[in-house]
Amino acid sequence: MMENNEITGPEPAENDDLHEHFRFVADKGQQPLRVDKYLMNRVENATRSKIQKAAKEGNIFVNDVIVKSNYKVKPDDVVTVLFAHPPYEMLLTPEDIDIDIVYEDDDLLVVNKQPGMVVHPGHGNYSGTLINALIHHIDNLPNNSSNRPGLVHRIDKDTSGLLVVAKTEEAMTHLAKQFFNKSTEREYVALVWGNLDEEEGTIEGHIGRHPKNRLQNTVFKDEDAEEKGKAAVTHFKVLERFGYVTLVSCRLETGRTHQIRVHMKFIGHTLFNDERYGGEKILKGTTFTKYKQFVDNCFKVLPRQALHARTLGFVHPTTGEFMRFESKIPQDIEDCLEKWRNYSKHVME
Structure with a gap:
């Protein structure tokens, strides 16, 4: 039976x-x-x-x-x-959505993605994505290995900043190879909880799915790390200290899902207001009510994780020229930083 x-x-x-x-x-x-x-x-x-x-x-x-x-x-x-x-994500519909194109030629374009915009359709997000906007703007974008038109890499929904998009098969192949060979330049700015001990450093650790919370990734450092995750390397440098939080620059050597978010949490410095990884709670500071109100106001000003893809550099697939683009820190992060500057000036002294 x-x-x-x-x-x-x-x-x-x-x-x-x-x-x-x-x-x-x-x-x-x-x-x-x-x-x-x-x-x-x-x-x-x-x-x-x-x-x-x-x-x-x-x-x-x-x-x-x-x-x-x-x-x-x-x-x-x-x-x-x-x-x-x-799958609904395969039924792509062009949509007339405003996107901030910072550069475009016959081979590629560079987009400054706004926070809150999903890069490609997926479960629960079938419209309003960057791809829906791109296929309205450009005909016959080449598919990548996952059948996603134009995409060479991606950034998370609530992360802002720069993305390169391929317009031809040749550009797709050339750019994908650069990302695979780790020869691109990618720098992010992040506001993280806590005061880092070092001015700069490197975080290494295989990243894979969290065994208990499958919506998170985590770092594996045991003997089975290679089976459980993929090698990941992040270089960080302190830009500004505010006592209970720190502004850092992170340069990616690899491009794993949630890499900066996972690596910074791994060293005890979760991204500010990163709900998925626990950064929406007060992780450093005092128990005073006024402090709690101050942090809540910072969360209201910046209702997402404090992460911005600021610099993107790569070799142009046709001209062979190295191109570098920079996107200024968006207003919501700047407003939050200004609050912390004033707070640390008046309270931390």
């Missing part, structure tokens, strides 16, 4: 007409966990009821076989969610 946590049918499902929306490979150390709970930890904006509905309708597969919501995920299981319709 088949136990109720086993696969529901002995034969692989006929899924030729279905479209893959999500795919996850269970870690080697995965403890047995119901597939609905497993997916809850991994799919952003998903609800338990939606996942259970997908299971009931036969849309959840493990190793290409339909499973019920109480199937227990085991190490190395390949968990996929398939539907009859293509």
Whole structure:
């Protein structure tokens, strides 16, 4: 008799007409966990009821076989969610959205992305993205390896700053190679909690999915680090100190998801107002009510993580010229910095 946590049918499902929306490979150390709970930890904006509905309708597969919501995920299981319709992010619609283009020629353009704008469509964000704006502005953008038109790299929704976009296949290949070879120049400014001990330094550590909170990434330093994450290197330098927070410049040697956010948290200096990584709480300072009110006002002025992609440099794919672009720190971060300057001047002295 088949136990109720086993696969529901002995034969692989006929899924030729279905479209893959999500795919996850269970870690080697995965403890047995119901597939609905497993997916809850991994799919952003998903609800338990939606996942259970997908299971009931036969849309959840493990190793290409339909499973019920109480199937227990085991190490190395390949968990996929398939539907009859293509993922919404594949149904790209051009949208007339204002974008700040700081440079453009026949091969590429450089965009200064505003905070709050998602770079490419994904679960829960199917319109209003930078790609929707780009395909309205330019016809026939080349697809990258993930079928995302023009994208050579990306920055997070609530991070502002510079991105290069390829307009031709040749430019895409050339620029992608530079990012892969770590020959591009990428500098960010970040406001972080705490007073750093050193004036400058380097953070190294493999970055991968957090084992307990799948919406976060984390640093692995144990002997299995290479299996659990990808090598990442961030160089930082202090720009300005305010006592309880510090303004730093971060130069990326690699480009992992959330790299600066994860690396700075790893050394004990979480980004200011970075909700996903705990920076929206008061991590340094006093217990005085006035201080709490001051920080709350800073959060209101800067309602996102304090991170801006300020400098971007690369070799032009056609001319061979090294090009460098700089974007000034946006007003919301500047307003927050001004508050901290005044506070540290009057209170920290």
